[in-house]
Amino acid sequence: MPEHDAAAPVRAATSPVRGVSGGVARPTVGILALQGGVAEHAAMLETLGARVVPVRTEGALTESSLDGLVLPGGESSTVDRLLRRFQLRDPLVEMLAEGLPVLGTCAGMILLAEQIVDPAPGQQSLAVVPISVQRNAFGPQADSATEMLETTLGPVNAAFIRAPAVVSAGDGVAVVARRGTDVAGDGPIVGVATDQAVALSFHPELTGDVTFHHEFLDRL
Amino acid sequence: MTETSAAPTSTTGSPLVKRGLAEMLKGGVIMDVVTAEQARIAEDAGAVAVMALERVPADIRAQGGVARMSDPDLIDQIIESVSIPVMAKARIGHFVEAQVLQELGVDYIDESEVLSPADYVNHIHKHSFTVPFVCGATNLGEALRRLAEGAAMIRSKGEAGTGDVSEATKHIRTIRKQIADLQATFRANPDELFVAAKQLQAPYDIVREVAETGKLPVVLFTAGGVATPADAAMMMQLGADGVFVGSGIFKSGNPAQRAEAIVAATAQYDDPAAIAKTSRGLGEAMVGINVADLPAPHRLAERGW
Numbered sequence: 001m002p003e004h005d006a007a008a009p010v011r012a013a014t015s016p017v018r019g020v021s022g023g024v025a026r027p028t029v030g031i032l033a034l035q036g037g038v039a040e041h042a043a044m045l046e047t048l049g050a051r052v053v054p055v056r057t058e059g060a061l062t063e064s065s066l067d068g069l070v071l072p073g074g075e076s077s078t079v080d081r082l083l084r085r086f087q088l089r090d091p092l093v094e095m096l097a098e099g100l101p102v103l104g105t106c107a108g109m110i111l112l113a114e115q116i117v118d119p120a121p122g123q124q125s126l127a128v129v130p131i132s133v134q135r136n137a138f139g140p141q142a143d144s145a146t147e148m149l150e151t152t153l154g155p156v157n158a159a160f161i162r163a164p165a166v167v168s169a170g171d172g173v174a175v176v177a178r179r180g181t182d183v184a185g186d187g188p189i190v191g192v193a194t195d196q197a198v199a200l201s202f203h204p205e206l207t208g209d210v211t212f213h214h215e216f217l218d219r220l
Numbered sequence: 221m222t223e224t225s226a227a228p229t230s231t232t233g234s235p236l237v238k239r240g241l242a243e244m245l246k247g248g249v250i251m252d253v254v255t256a257e258q259a260r261i262a263e264d265a266g267a268v269a270v271m272a273l274e275r276v277p278a279d280i281r282a283q284g285g286v287a288r289m290s291d292p293d294l295i296d297q298i299i300e301s302v303s304i305p306v307m308a309k310a311r312i313g314h315f316v317e318a319q320v321l322q323e324l325g326v327d328y329i330d331e332s333e334v335l336s337p338a339d340y341v342n343h344i345h346k347h348s349f350t351v352p353f354v355c356g357a358t359n360l361g362e363a364l365r366r367l368a369e370g371a372a373m374i375r376s377k378g379e380a381g382t383g384d385v386s387e388a389t390k391h392i393r394t395i396r397k398q399i400a401d402l403q404a405t406f407r408a409n410p411d412e413l414f415v416a417a418k419q420l421q422a423p424y425d426i427v428r429e430v431a432e433t434g435k436l437p438v439v440l441f442t443a444g445g446v447a448t449p450a451d452a453a454m455m456m457q458l459g460a461d462g463v464f465v466g467s468g469i470f471k472s473g474n475p476a477q478r479a480e481a482i483v484a485a486t487a488q489y490d491d492p493a494a495i496a497k498t499s500r501g502l503g504e505a506m507v508g509i510n511v512a513d514l515p516a517p518h519r520l521a522e523r524g525w
Binding site: 033034035036037038039040056073074075077078081082085086106107118119120121122135136139140141142143144145146147148159161162203206207 | 229230231232233234236237240241243244245246247248260263264265266267268269302303304305322325326327328350351352480483484487488
């Protein structure tokens with residue numbers, strides 16, 4: 001079904017499962033909705049008490065008083081092309097440069113990276129987080145998997161779907177999750193954070209694990 | 221926080237993981253390609269995935285004969301040429317073609333009526349594979365039977381290789397209406413769902429799940445006859461999660477530009493001004509065949525049950 005239908009906030013009227021304790025009473029979170037797994041993020045954020053705005057136009061991006069932005073999973077090369085074709089890339093880069101808090105999962109992590117080591121021809125990223133990422137780092141779909149991760153926020157049920165991995169991280173980047181080991185170990189880096197951004201290789205929105213979304217709303 | 225000293229267990233091939241990839245394709249266009257070069261054109265235009273096959277449906281239709289799984293060399297070449305997911309078709313019921321495709325590392329298998337069926341009784345037992353399957357359906361009962369067999373994504377069938385979108389329209393409308401009817405039955409009198417399951421010829425548990433939630437538990441794309449940006453946008457407005465375009469791109473005058481336009485119109489499906497803009501100057505659409513002119517034995521949508 002179209003994402004804006006699936007995301008219709010039936011649940012928004014009910015009280016949030018967990019209160020948003022840190023920041024704005026009811027933050028407004030945009031979700032880039034050009035392509036991909038938008039509805040899952042929307043449902044999760046609404047359950048946690050946020051107001052959700054699907055972002056498909058420059059107006060939705062700049063005129064919704066967004067407290068934060070989610071870059072969902074999808075096909076990163078497709079989203080990049082649509083951002084440029086619809087003239088959304090420049091205003092998005094501008095808002096992120098002004099410090100808009102952002103959470104990216106899977107393709108969203110790729111968009112946030114400073115460098116993509118294996119881009120599709122001509123593919124660009126938004127260069128918000130000083131990391132290099134490798135797309136589809138864990139093999140074809142047959143190797144996609146769910147796994148419990150030991151993150152800095154505790155255990156998280158993660159779905160890796162043709163997931164990327166961080167191959168190097170620059171200054172000011174905290175590793176929040178590795179695959180196969182805890183954060184102190186030597187597993188591939190699958191979650192990072194800066195003061196502004198959280199970038200995850202995996203999809204907590206598919207398994208229904210609210211840990212990172214809750215923490216993201218707390219920051220706003 | 222819990223102590224977890226044991227190595228974490230990784231679960232592949234679960235319904236969540238299989239359906240999850242399809243969730244990430246939502247709002248996108250999956251394009252049929254027959255060469256590595258076409259695959260690169262599709263990726264460059266913004267396709268979310270490509271379907272690797274030897275002949276597009278329009279050519280299968282024109283040339284006749286038995287249509288089978290593609291040559292593994294071709295599939296390898298296409299997998300190597302792009303970074304987006306690669307799907308490939310197996311014949312209905314041909315579980316060994318599916319085993320081969322899984323071995324080749326395709327990301328999704330389409331158990332497809334576009335190829336000649338290998339079994340006129342049984343579809344593939346799709347739960348037994350790690351790789352996910354997409355299957356065609358003309359109505360809700362057919363979709364739910366495919367889910368019972370393990371499909372992780374459904375596409376309405378349409379009539380492939382025609383460039384005539386009327387059957388695609390009929391199938392997506394039928395599936396959406398039948399879901400709405402089930403939901404109404406659930407709200408009015410859930411006792412009647414047992415008979416609804418009987419009428420749909422689908423397992424009760426899946427029928428009940430759809431009745432309760434008002435949607436399929438998997439992504440629903442539309443296929444078969446989509447040839448223009450407006451066709452794609454109409455499928456989206458009718459409730460599809462995304463579209464497959466088969467012959468419509470590489471049988472047209474300017475494939476690269478048309479592919480890009482269909483991708484744009486699928487993303488901006490509810491913005492007529494944007495669709496108008498993207499529809500300009502695309503050159504010749506595929507010539508097409510009216511489905512009404514097709515004799516019944518040549519209708520692919522009637523394959524599968």
